[in-house]
Amino acid sequence: MTAIRRGTLAAVPYAVATAAYAGVFLANEDRLPGRIATHFSTGGGADDYMSRDGALWFGCALLVGLGLLFTVLTLVSKESAGSRLNTAVGVGTAVTVGYPLILTVLLNTDVQDPADVHLPLWHVAVLLVAGLATGALAWWLMGPGPRPEPAPPAPSLPLAEGEAVAWSRTMMSRVLLITAGAVTLVGAVTLVFGPWQAGLAPLVLGPVCAAFAGVRVTVDRRGLTVTSTVLPRPRLALPLGSIVGADSVEVDPVGEFGGWGYRIRPNRRGVLLRSGEALSVRTAKGREYVVTIDDSTTAAALLNGLTDRHAREHH
Amino acid sequence: MLFRVLPGSPVPLGEQIAACVRGAIADGTAAPGERLPPAREVAESLGVNVHTVLRGYQRLRDESLIELRRGRGAVITAAPGAAGQARLTEAVHGIIGQARELGLTDEEFLALVHHGLASTPVPARPGSGGAAH
Missing domain, CATH: 2.30.29.30 (Pleckstrin-homology domain (PH domain)/Phosphotyrosine-binding domain (PTB))
Structure with missing residues (x-):
């Protein structure tokens, strides 16, 4: 699977989750209390709250942010070994985060006092299992990626006895050379005009870097x-x-x-x-x-x- | 830069080293401005005396293919026509080898070259015949 398709695979679950969350939220907006329960104790009772608009923005921002993060990670890691895992974790996380967000909206619907909202603990098990399952599904969908095709045996120069x-x-790295020069210059300037102790480190570090440019x-x-x-x-x-x-x-x-x-x-x-x-x-x-x-x-x-x-x- | 030398060959090692660099300049694998590895390192790599390598480098300098500067080492010349010059030198070495194989004496070979030069008119150099236009 190409990097672009993997990037799409990482992005789509977040797009779906964001759309579903915003959709469910807006459809039920009239039936939600002004303050909604957003955090629950281990007993299942609500222990933290957020304003209705705040919850909507927070949920959407969280999903879009995570989506961007995983998409960029997938695109940057390209065909490398970590790319498949990156994408799978991203897809699984979309479910693990999207599920409780939407569930929170549904639980708060038609509630007078948000303190009465109760989250049954078995949902935690469901969201973890669902996250793992979709992550595994994404892993399986992607396949092992383009197997590095068995390269033709590298040519060998025949040598006489x-x-x-x-x-x-x-090989000269101009970037490293310029950077090293700049660091040395900063060190020299600091040594002369600033606290000399601060200038010493860059003055030593610069030439050392230059030696390996x-x-x-x-x-x-x-x-x-x-x-x-x-x-x-x-x-x-x-x-x-x-x-x-x-x-x-x-x-x-x-x-x-x-x-x-x-x-x-x-x-x-x-x-x-x-x-x-x-x-x-x-x-x-x-x-x-x-x-x-x-x-x-x-x-x-x-x-x-x-x-x-x-x-x-x-x- | 790839060096290949045969210690058992009748061609002197210094000449063989020069031929490697000349060949690289001729076919463009060695670019103008490229720095040759220090003679000491080439000598260590090939297991030959450092003076042998220096003799090869000096030969290349005599052919104006490289510049030898103290402290900067050997650098392939950026002068135009170096690649052509290198190809010509290679070709000359090639026909000398053929002449030796055929058993020609140096006089016979030079006579052949002189005869060839005399019967080939010198072409007008581009740019030098401006007055004729």
Whole structure:
């Protein structure tokens, strides 16, 4: 199911719930007391109240707000693994929130004193079960999403015996560089004109950030090495023996890793300076390393060629 | 930048390294302004002496394909026509290889080139014949 359709699936229950709530409310408006019971104790008796108009606006705002939140979350998470769960939870929540809202209106209808309103506790069980059921239904409806089609085996550069090879490329993040420059400048200005203690942190942080705005990715007989263009350490090094295969992929740092920089996810690590083309390397331990770099097809093919040769030589 | 060298080949390693960069400039995979990896790193990656890599880089500088600057390293020249120049150098290396395979002496080969040059008129350069119009 595409992201747009998932977004629709997340939005529709809230639209329906809002329409139903407003519809039921307006249809019964004449029969509702001026103050209506909106909160109930564990015994089922009313213990908090709201004005009639206030309740209408509160209910609609709550449903529309939640609807927007879940729709945006679904659209942002796109095809990633969390998208299906996001949508299912959103749909379930629409029922769990919409049901008691509408029920409150119905319970308050034709009541003289809102203090007399009584909410039977079994409704709580109903709304929880109904929420879970619709959430599960949405989960089932969406299906597992577009299975990442079994990618054709990544090309492998055939290497001659004894041939020495190396691939190296740098990637510069202009955004990070400008940000680091701005932070350093703020630090320097604060140091001179403001309290010097406050200026110290940005003055140190800026250059450190700048050092990681550029990374060099190297593929050679030692495997994969990712390092800052100016500092020798820290570095990310994957020896050839630990690598199973490599591929060129398209990466969406926000959707897949929750941001830029060095990102850690279960069984995934990322060095992400931008979105788009990236080198993906799988290790024998089942971990995937994703590094954003141009010309990643060449890097992946060379890494596969080196891995193949390494396997031939060691078996 | 992809480097591939065969240590057992009769072609010197420095020339092989230069040929890798030249080929990348010729087919456009290396863009003008792109920085080549430092010679020390290439040497470590390939397992060759750093002077061998520097010899290759100097060869490229002599061909005006890269600029070597202290502190900035090796940068592919932004001068127009670099790609064409690189392709021409590659082609020359290609025909020299053919001549050697056929067993031609250097004199015979040069005579062949001279003869070819003499029988091919120099085309009027665009823009240089303005006075004739």
